[in-house]
Amino acid sequence: MLLPHLLAVDPALITSGAGRGVVRNACWYLLDRGQARTARNRLQQLYDTWLRRLGPDHEGTLWTAYCLARALDDTEDHASARALDEDTLQRRRRLLGEDHPETLTTASNLAIRLAALGQTEEARTLGEDTLTRQRRVLGEDHPDTLRTAHNLAIRLADLGQTEEARTLGEATLTRRRRVLGEDHPATLITAANLAIDLAALGQTEEARTLGEDTLTRRRRVLGEDHPNTLTILRFLDQLGAAREDSDIGG
Template sequence: MLTGQVTDREHDRARADAEALLTAAYPGDSGEPRFWPAWQVLLPHALAIDPARLTTRRGREAVGDACWYLMDRGQARPARERLQRLYDTCLQQLGPDHDDTLRAAHRLACAYADTQDHERARALDEATLGHRRRLYGENHPDTLASARSLAVGLWELGRYEEALVLDEKTLEVQRRVLGLEHPGTLATAAGLAVELEAVGRVGEALVLGEETLEVQRRVLGVEHPDTLFTASNLAVWLEAVGRVGEALVLGEETLEARRRVLGVEHPDTLFTASNLAVWLEAVGRVGEALVLGEETLEARRRVLGVEHPDTLGAVGLLEWLKRQQAEGEAS
């Protein structure tokens, strides 16, 4: 044990060196798939650093991005713990209006949402949006990102009309200020399409989804996570208007891509797999649907836990598929 042999000054020097090495090795935006191999290597080192001990903006950004990478991998709980510590430290040391505090708050709210703590997500997003509006103005990209995040939180709490109005306003501003092809604009458009479909405006959702997917494929690439998010949802809407064959083709393409890009057990991959099982049954491929349903349930139990709403949904889906198979064999 070296604990008693190392001075406080040496501890501080070692922490500073670790932070400097982390920032020097920073690969780039962890939301970009091209940087994921480098993030996979850097992640253990980033997570070994106590967020409360960071002293530079670059260090805080690197650890925040590491947590974002974790959330993209479906590991929201460990990310939330670190983001909570980072936010609390920034709030205490830098104050509520500091840019680093607001960035940490934005990420922490997303982690709250990903761990089903939607009321805390909404409250933090609402506060962050208020700060950003006052400090940066209505049209700043960070303000608009907070507005989009708040709309997600409102939706999850059942405040559908408020969420829809906020997203429609945010998209309008983003298109005017950031442009039609900006990733933030496209992300809001994709989210708004989901909400439109959910309130029965399926035709509008389908048009917006098709337009958004076309631009995302061209600007972000066919295998970018945001592109695949839109493709997966568009397949759902195609099926909803009776275009089952198109939904099946797009669903199969998207599942293959998500498995390759995100991994076979990522929650988004499992969402596409669950939907695809339904469409396979609809075209008479019940055996394939049943296998996919069983695989999806097993993975969700392992990744999300037995009580998660998505896991319970997978249980119901598998039971339904089994009944469909039994009825088919009996007829």
């Protein structure tokens, strides 16, 4: 009921931090539902307005840049997404410090952008550093820590370290199931990627069993036509698909 209003309201009229957060969360919801183009257009409008009115270092501007970077990435503009995340990370490090949770969420997402541009070693290095810091600052079971661990497992697999990726993926899935629940979309992303690693290691039956369970849950939670549902369906059709990064939420 609220979504059409949040997408239509003039961002110049939104003057409170709470108001800005509600509109950003609406856009993040659209991204999670696979409506990246709509979210990108709205986030660009919000970012341009608040950058001009609040300045580049304002929390409202930085969080909007953070969300816009994901929208850019989801619409295949990986270079722009990387540039925006790099700028946000530099500002957050200066304003908040290296180990602040918000700095670390940006670092984790920047690793995704680097990997999307083929800079896999750099992405792995940044992911490992970020995971070490998040485990120390937030703990092993914090959702942000688990997202970084999930993404690092992808980097390891991309670099041919499939056994290490499988080990980290299994540990992350166990923790996500316990912390978030069996049907949480983040849990299902880790399950889908673990199925791909199992298949790559020749454990085809285990991969198929996990993939079929993930498909059933995604159909129920996300719907038949969600991009993530279609990804695991393609995997089961051919037992091979692209792994899925997991952005840390805004």
